[in-house]
Amino acid sequence: MTALVEVLPYIRRHRARFLAGAACIAVEATVSALAPLVVKFAVDALRSRATWGTITAYAGALLAVALVAAFFHYLQRMLVYDAARSVEAGLRHDLYARLVRQPPAWFDAFPTGDVLSRFTNDLRVVQMALGPGARHALGTLATLVLAVAFMLWIDPLLTLMALLPLPAVSLVVKLMGQRIHRRSEEAQAALANVTTAVQENLAGLRVVRAHGREEAERIRFRGHSETYVSANLRLIRIQAFLSPALTLLLGLSFLILLWLGGRRVATGAITLGDFVAFTMYLGMVSWPMIAFGWIANLFQRAAAAMGRLNRVLLAEAAIDDQAADPAARITRGTIAFRDVMFRYGPDRPPVLDRFTIEIPAGTTLGITGPTGGGKTTIARLIARLYEPDTGRIEIDGRPIAEYPLAVLRAAIGFAPQEPFLFSETLAANLAFGQDGEPSANGGRGQLEIEDAAAIAGLADDVAEFPAGYDTMIGERGITLSGGQKQRAALARALLVEPKILILDDAFSSVDTETEERILERLRAFMADRTTILISHRASTLRAADRIVVLDDGRIVESGSPNDLAAADGFYAALRRRQRLEAEIERA
Ligand SMILES: Nc1ncnc2c1ncn2[C@@H]1O[C@H](COP(=O)(O)OP(=O)(O)O)[C@@H](O)[C@H]1O
Ligand SMILES: [Mg+2]
Known part of the structure; x- marks a missing residue:
């Protein structure tokens, strides 16, 4: 209580x-x-x-x-x-x-x-x-x-006698009520399973058909349905018992009243x-x-x-502005990781272990390496979505916790591999990051939505949409392809006009040629910004000043694209494979 x-x-x-x-x-x-x-x-x-x-x-x-x-x-x-x-x-x-x-x-x-x-x-x-x-x-x-x-x-006497059975009524309601509640929760849970089964079958319609799973799904559904029915029967059984039990107990009171009270009237009391x-x-x-x-x-x-x-x-936000200096601003965009150790939970293995790197302002760092190596985690740590267990992350020489979160995040444009778009117009989706803190880091508002879409290679697609930039996206509108979503996310990141641009495998669903044209246009935009380019394509990584190969949270290769190409490691293999694929395609 x-x-x-x-x-x-x-x-x-x-x-x-x-x-x-x-x-x-x-x-x-x-x-x-x-x-x-x-x-x-x-x-x-x-x-x-x-x-x-x-x-x-x-x-x-x-x-x-x-x-x-x-x-x-x-x-x-x-x-x-x-x-x-x-x-x-x-x-x-x-x-x-x-x-x-x-x-x-x-x-x-x-x-x-x-x-x-x-x-x-x-x-x-x-x-x-x-x-x-x-x-x-x-x-x-x-x-x-x-x-x-x-x-x-x-x-007084009649009162005492007639009220005698009544506390039992309260008790019965209390005890049975608990049981009824428990059983109705069970019925609710069973109904939730039925609903989920229907919903997943609708959402995964094509998968069910493609694998010929209709019959198996029908049988599975019948199982859920039967559980739901039997849970309801159990509920009805106890509910059906409650009302007669109460009627009986209350009837007892009136019986006493009639019997004793009748005599009192007869005797003239x-x-x-x-x-x-x-x-x-x-x-x-x-x-x-x-x-x-x-x-x-x-x-x-x-x-x-x-x-x-x-x-x-009452949950305290674990990441807040406690240590922030309200006046701190990000002006250059130098990033440094110093001996950073990070894990997603106390009982999980470290994703990064004593990770150290320095990214000078205005340069582009390419990161590549096997899946699960910790590339995305690095991006999240820079945006302070998670906090390192030990070690420090600095921007412009200051620990990132010293910047107000609004300032830090306004300085970062983040295009993720799997972007999320809201059920809104395309324009509203692209402008999503803009209404936060307009001048947190000074100088903002040069870029228009159309410009950003043009750089991100989305303009031609938009011309085909029924209502251009005012087209509704999502369940109530059109569905974008994976590549369109990624380019929309890129445009969204550009519109923030960030000091630090992070592209986390942001072109994985975009074909290589389109990607190269986008990178070409991005060059001017990236000129005075620090960029982190996470990718699995050698052609993309070529745009970087320096590339690091990340494996299991450690840097296993590092150098300029040319150095690494000569070094016969992960990057060189990546490059060879991409060339081979290109040749096969041409043939
Ligand atoms: N939210 C999360 N909770 C728990 N573990 C996670 C989470 N996100 C990623 N991981 C784990 O952290 C490791 C590194 O993941 P990630 O940084 O996404 O690698 P990459 O981007 O290089 O593929 C992986 O082992 C992954 O399973
Ligand atoms: Mg990743």
């Missing part, structure tokens, strides 16, 4: 509405508790031959009670639900704000499905506790206190009006007994959900 403490500040923000709602609940409960009294006096009046006028007066009183209660019911519901939804919105917003700041390492440890279920299920449960939960808790408590008070006033009112109060009390079990479960679940939300809400 302590996890729920974290929700208090959000409640406090909307406390006026919560308090007003509580006041309305109290008024509604009080007014409603008067109804049986009116009936009592009406019944007693009937026995002593009431006039038409008195009966009308009692009927009018009942109507007034009902109207006032209905009005306050409306008010309290509006107020409390409104406030609960506002708390939920605040939580959701903070959750999102926290997520967009977490570094990638955080998400490596936090599966996407997990994060999504926090956004949906956990938030909903907390909202349920604060809205319906809080409303019913207060309403039933008020009703219970008032009804029992009136019952005691009418007949209470009036018939008392008896009728008593029956109505007992009816009012049975709902709270059911509600308390339900509310207890709801708050327990809300506490668990809030505990999970807190793991996101």
